[in-house]
């Protein structure tokens with residue numbers, strides 16, 4: 001049976017290529033992600049990691065290849081259709097509303113089908129409030145529900161943005177360097193948070209901190225020059241001479 005017809009994977013990327021003026025930032029890339037898996041993508045600067053996330057979420061259009069999410073082809077969809085299909089993305093810098101409270105940031109993200117102002121005006125149902133409180137608990141911000149987001153620590157802002165994604169219930173969450181700039185304690189808590197989230201969601205995470213990678217990853221994909229250099233468990237990848245040569249040894 002060809003892998004092309006396999007329906008067990010939540011995400012199947014095959015032959016994915018993107019060319020920027022002839023330069024292939026992602027070059028004939030194939031990988032498969034299981035449901036409830038945490039897949040971590042590592043690799044040197046410029047390896048194509050962020051570009052892969054950009055391709056999956058529709059921000060960048062593929063030159064060639066396919067991205068199937070639950071067997072639905074994403075390369076033909078627009079960014080907002082991919083969000084609707086169940087793919088959520090968090091960028092490196094938190095994009096939260098600094099003047100609003102934690103509660104209000106989560107409320108705005110609640111999938112009500114309205115824009116920012118419509119969301120604020122719509123009556124807070126008990127169901128919405130309960131969901132916001134539940135999410136705030138998961139992201140360690142129960143005590144800060146009515147704190148203005150601007151006053152949170154950098155790490156807490158990152159958690160809030162993860163919460164803003166979670167409240168939309170995406171099946172697949174993509175996080176770009178979620179622990180960058182976090183303290184050791186915040187990193188530890190984030191590892192716990194991500195393992196907890198993986199019980200209900202699938203995740204693709206770009207990360208450089210190998211200790212954190214080992215704590216969260218089910219499987220690691222190592223990219224180099226737009227291609228896969230190695231793939232497997234964190235232990236296997238860490239011991240791979242090719243990976244040590246181009247990435248870990250530096």
Ligand SMILES: Nc1ncnc2c1ncn2[C@@H]1O[C@H](COP(=O)(O)OP(=O)(O)OP(=O)(O)O)[C@@H](O)[C@H]1O
Nearest residue numbers: 020021024025043044045046047048049050051052
């Ligand atoms: N829109 C674009 N136009 C031209 N070149 C691009 C574009 N986006 C990315 N690139 C190039 O593609 C390559 C891969 O970039 P990408 O940001 O995906 O790497 P990365 O692995 O995420 O690196 P880093 O760890 O530095 O974030 C780089 O050489 C980059 O300059």
